[in-house]
Amino acid sequence: MVRVSRVHPGSVAEQIGILPGTELLSVNGRELDDFLDWEFLTAEEDLLIVARSPEGETVELDFERDLGEPLGVELEPPRVRRCANKCEFCFIEGLPQGLRRNLYVRDDDYRLSFAYGNFATLSNLKERDFARILEYRLSPLYVSVHATPWEVRKVLLNNPRVPNVVEQLQRLAAGGIEFHAQMVIVPDMNDGEVLQQSLADLWALGDSVLSVAVVPVGLTQFSHLYSGRSMDEQSTRALLEQVERWEARALEERGTRWVFGSDELYLLAGQPLPEAAHYEDFAQIENGVGAVASLRQRIATQLAELPRLDGRRIGVVTGQAMAPLMPELLERITARTGASFELLVAENSLFGPTITTAGLLVGKDVVRMLEARADLDLALIPAESINEDGIFLDDVRFIDVRENLPMPVFPSYDFIDVLSLEGEGVSSSGAHVAIAR
Numbered sequence: 001m002v003r004v005s006r007v008h009p010g011s012v013a014e015q016i017g018i019l020p021g022t023e024l025l026s027v028n029g030r031e032l033d034d035f036l037d038w039e040f041l042t043a044e045e046d047l048l049i050v051a052r053s054p055e056g057e058t059v060e061l062d063f064e065r066d067l068g069e070p071l072g073v074e075l076e077p078p079r080v081r082r083c084a085n086k087c088e089f090c091f092i093e094g095l096p097q098g099l100r101r102n103l104y105v106r107d108d109d110y111r112l113s114f115a116y117g118n119f120a121t122l123s124n125l126k127e128r129d130f131a132r133i134l135e136y137r138l139s140p141l142y143v144s145v146h147a148t149p150w151e152v153r154k155v156l157l158n159n160p161r162v163p164n165v166v167e168q169l170q171r172l173a174a175g176g177i178e179f180h181a182q183m184v185i186v187p188d189m190n191d192g193e194v195l196q197q198s199l200a201d202l203w204a205l206g207d208s209v210l211s212v213a214v215v216p217v218g219l220t221q222f223s224h225l226y227s228g229r230s231m232d233e234q235s236t237r238a239l240l241e242q243v244e245r246w247e248a249r250a251l252e253e254r255g256t257r258w259v260f261g262s263d264e265l266y267l268l269a270g271q272p273l274p275e276a277a278h279y280e281d282f283a284q285i286e287n288g289v290g291a292v293a294s295l296r297q298r299i300a301t302q303l304a305e306l307p308r309l310d311g312r313r314i315g316v317v318t319g320q321a322m323a324p325l326m327p328e329l330l331e332r333i334t335a336r337t338g339a340s341f342e343l344l345v346a347e348n349s350l351f352g353p354t355i356t357t358a359g360l361l362v363g364k365d366v367v368r369m370l371e372a373r374a375d376l377d378l379a380l381i382p383a384e385s386i387n388e389d390g391i392f393l394d395d396v397r398f399i400d401v402r403e404n405l406p407m408p409v410f411p412s413y414d415f416i417d418v419l420s421l422e423g424e425g426v427s428s429s430g431a432h433v434a435i436a437r
């Protein structure tokens with residue numbers, strides 16, 4: 001059963017009497033378990049839907065609609081499938097106590113992998129799940145592989161019942177499913193020979209594996225494995241060289257780089273980040289692979305849209321990872337706009353100094369960096385640090401931060417999004433507000 005949360009006005013669903021709160025029980029004789037069943041089973045023209053109205057009455061809705069015409073129904077969010085692993089390096093395990101409850105939910109859900117690109121380990125897949133993935137052709141899936149040697153993967157995921165991921169991927173690949181894989185590298189656990197074997201196993205799956213991201217582990221100060229240091233330059237350099245050897249082979253044999261080091265891997269290794277073309281279709285940009293190249297590209301192509309902002313003093317809050325890369329970008333924006341920028345590099349007060357990503361800065365960090373800066377006309381903060389409800393990871397609300405700082409503050413993805421609005425800016429909710437001159 002799935003429950004309706006919203007019905008679009010004027011939609012087919014409204015016309016046939018579906019209401020918010022209606023329980024959808026079956027479609028053309030097949031029971032509904034979740035949003036996937038609903039999406040795939042309602043792809044037909046002729047539909048017989050059995051539903052229970054909010055008053056508890058069971059009704060049959062027999063109708064025909066034009067193929068492709070949306071039904072206009074939104075469903076309540078699915079119950080997320082929980083993770084059965086206990087990885088020592090798990091970021092969620094490394095969260096401090098006392099944050100909002102949903103931050104502690106460890107999902108491992110192939111449905112969300114297909115629908116939203118969330119990574120899943122597939123270690124909780126049942127026979128029925130395999131059947132659904134194959135029947136509905138849920139492809140591509142985003143898979144946290146980490147290591148293919150079975151025994152190593154059991155240790156890494158801290159779960160002796162983890163299935164053999166190579167066999168799982170082979171079975172799905174034989175049914176036409178494709179994958180984007182990620183390898184979070186924990187030094188001395190799945191680097192070196194283990195990584196070599198893992199990449200060889202994924203390579204042997206042929207074109208089914210669309211891309212592989214190699215990402216150095218990020219440990220917070222609350223993690224069991226926390227040592228107070230990030231991966232060192234020497235080990236990340238060795239990792240990057242291994243990635244580059246595979247890239248070269250993949251380019252020669254398949255015409256794609258196939259495996260990509262995350263931005264953080266290049267930064268920790270002290271190596272220059274590649275240009276945008278390196279990342280092909282940016283398949284794993286959400287995983288921090290090519291995000292800097294994409295930012296540079298957006299600034300280069302949209303710089304001409306920026307207005308003159310002569311005399312403006314603009315603060316830019318960022319994390320330590322991006323700090324060395326910012327001056328080059330800000331110099332270009334300064335040359336175009338005439339504004340003067342000041343980089344404000346914040347240490348992460350919640351997760352500790354090894355977490356240097358700008359998008360994980362918290363509300364407290366932003367306040368600390370800006371509260372005494374009445375000299376600034378405007379401040380930009382990383383838009384990724386706020387969720388869709390306008391809340392930072394430390395539960396501080398953006399509107400509270402904004403109201404209590406002495407200058408207008410705007411979340412920004414790429415500077416252009418805020419600065420291109422000459423004489424005005426946008427709040428996180430999209431409302432236009434004046435920028436102080």
Ligand code: SF4
Binds near residue numbers: 089090108
């Ligand atoms: S699989 Fe992911 S969510 Fe589950 S314990 Fe490991 S890192 Fe955490």
